[in-house]
Amino acid sequence: MVSSTVEADVESVLASATADGEESLLVVNPSRETIEAIVSAGIDDETSGVPDVRLLVEERTIKDATDGFLLASKAAALVDRRELTIRTPESDLSTTLLVSTDRVAALVEATDGIGVLSTTDEAFRESVGDAYRARFADAADYRLRTPALDRVRETMDEALGEEPRADFEAMLEAIDGTDLAERLDAVAVALLVAAKHGVLLYDLSKWGEDVGIASKATFSRTKTDLEDHGVIDTEKVPIDVGRPRLRLQLGTDRLRDRSIEGLASAAAELLE
Structure with missing residues (x-):
């Protein structure tokens, strides 16, 4: 069975995804806005419960997102703290996913917010999660050139x-x-x-x-x-x-x- 919710923005999606106290979150094919939200939440000392994040992102997207000095410097700081890992795959990504220990959710942008589609099928969750964890393991580390x-x-x-x-x-x-x-x-x-x-x-x-x-x-x-x-x-x-x-x-x-x-x-x- 597939369940769906609509969140107002990326920040709300991330908050919901980490509400269960997950220590690590794999984000697949994030948009520029999602990357900005992840970095802002991670660098903000007042934001609690933010997990370590692994980004599997296409090179052109991460280059565009970190084009400005401030965001790139914040992202580099999170990498240095080992709270953020950025990797780029050899082949293109098509679906935006949040993968945690017991959840796989697809993000769909809509006019009134962001749709979050998740499934209760445990076998399917494990299959998709394992597949993207394997792709992340095989992907190349992305090096930020901006100082932390x-x-x-x-x-x-x-x-x-x-x-x-x-x-x-x-x-x-x-x-x-x-x-x-x-x-x-x-x-x-x-x-x-x-x-x-x-x-x-x-x-x-x-x-x-x-x-x-x-x-x-x-x-x-x-x-x-x-x-x-x-x-x-x-x-x-x-x-x-x-x-x-x-x-x-x-x-x-x-x-x-x-x-x-x-x-x-x-x-x-x-x-x-």
């Missing part, structure tokens, strides 16, 4: 200070999923926050390259672009030996004394 959020937080605190790090993360969260994210990537956000706090360009670019966000050359090119548009400015700071270092500053009074979201919005306007 935990490492970004720790190293940025040490290299630049807790306040710049907190503002960096807050700005990424504020612009995530908005048009602002199209104009301000992680490097631009880091430079903007560094200018707000008067950080040296050398310290920022060295940290960014060491942690794996971007090369020093990329930071330098983006700094020049922001400077040309009046978003940031620099002042020379003498040092004992060698060329003076550059201290980053906000480029105009209209950027000062703004909220993090307001600063991002005003900077994006100058870049138009």
Whole structure:
């Protein structure tokens, strides 16, 4: 017998799927929205009872889902914590499934929510579950190239200070999923926050390259672009030996004394 329910969104589906205290969940052929919901739930300290998740996902889907720095960094953190495993199969996937110890459910998107179809046929559940567990075992690990959020937080605190790090993360969260994210990537956000706090360009670019966000050359090119548009400015700071270092500053009074979201919005306007 097949049973069906309709949930309002992906988050509700995942909550229902893990309500029985499952320690591990295999998610087959998840959509971008499902991946985002899984990562958000896993990284949220206030969300309890989230199981370890194994994703069997086509490469083009996971590439698209982790195209943005913030989600990719969160996913990488979950991988480092061994709470998320991402693998890509050799052949295409056709059905979106949730597979746990005693449940196999298919997800069907509908106009009024997400349909969840499950069966009480134990033999069928075991057959399907075993088949997809085997496909997961044979699939290749997917390597995220974005640095893990935990490492970004720790190293940025040490290299630049807790306040710049907190503002960096807050700005990424504020612009995530908005048009602002199209104009301000992680490097631009880091430079903007560094200018707000008067950080040296050398310290920022060295940290960014060491942690794996971007090369020093990329930071330098983006700094020049922001400077040309009046978003940031620099002042020379003498040092004992060698060329003076550059201290980053906000480029105009209209950027000062703004909220993090307001600063991002005003900077994006100058870049138009």
